[in-house]
Amino acid sequence: MSTVVDAIDSIRASLPQGVGLVAVSKFHPAEAITEAYGAGQRAFGESRVQELLAKAAVLPGDIQWHFIGHLQTNKVRRLIEARLNLLIESVDSLRLLDAIDAAAAQAGVVARVLVEAHVAQEETKSGFEPAELLDYFARGGYRSLRATHLCGLMGMASNTDDEARISADFAALAALKRSIEASAPDLVGFDHLSMGMSDDYPLAIAAGATLVRIGTAIFGPREY
Numbered sequence: 001m002s003t004v005v006d007a008i009d010s011i012r013a014s015l016p017q018g019v020g021l022v023a024v025s026k027f028h029p030a031e032a033i034t035e036a037y038g039a040g041q042r043a044f045g046e047s048r049v050q051e052l053l054a055k056a057a058v059l060p061g062d063i064q065w066h067f068i069g070h071l072q073t074n075k076v077r078r079l080i081e082a083r084l085n086l087l088i089e090s091v092d093s094l095r096l097l098d099a100i101d102a103a104a105a106q107a108g109v110v111a112r113v114l115v116e117a118h119v120a121q122e123e124t125k126s127g128f129e130p131a132e133l134l135d136y137f138a139r140g141g142y143r144s145l146r147a148t149h150l151c152g153l154m155g156m157a158s159n160t161d162d163e164a165r166i167s168a169d170f171a172a173l174a175a176l177k178r179s180i181e182a183s184a185p186d187l188v189g190f191d192h193l194s195m196g197m198s199d200d201y202p203l204a205i206a207a208g209a210t211l212v213r214i215g216t217a218i219f220g221p222r223e224y
């Protein structure tokens, strides 16, 4: 068996029921995805529009693509118009959310998205400030979306070896999701909590993740 298949099998076996695996295939070739697909994996994470579309063009149509990188508003239409089975996990501004909603409405599709929150200590990481998100939901901003389904929250923990800090970040994301749901009682289907990567996903699961995004532990190191 290949190392990719071995890794997929053992990670899957370790995930509790209700936790989905996104295999982060960014910077790895389509052949690596094909190997994982052969092991039954269907959800793959990509961080660049062009790379995602190129792979989708040559890979099976039942793959669920997860966009996890910074999405520029000028690339939104191309992504939406490809009509893929797609979850955009990294919506980090209202401007981007509006662009996605407009493109989806125009294409006659429903865009499925997660909003990304910034709780990590690094300023460089992207995402909404929690207060900004809470304000958006509390004032019902989502009610004006025409063609977008808000499917939940995504986030990353601080880049540190300090497990207490990482767990605190994941707990903060879980609490933020609960606060959003409490402040927006008519919001339906805000179910996902996407958090946890190769080095920290067990802590994310302990804190309530429903999706983990794992790249290196499946495909090995990336060559940028």
Ligand SMILES: *Cc1c(COP(=O)(O)O)cnc(C)c1O
Pocket: 024, 026, 047, 068, 069, 196, 197, 198, 199, 213, 214, 215, 216, 217
């Ligand atoms: C690259 C990336 C991952 C996967 O990271 P690994 O450490 O390789 O598992 C997960 N989430 C996001 C947002 C990423 O950009």
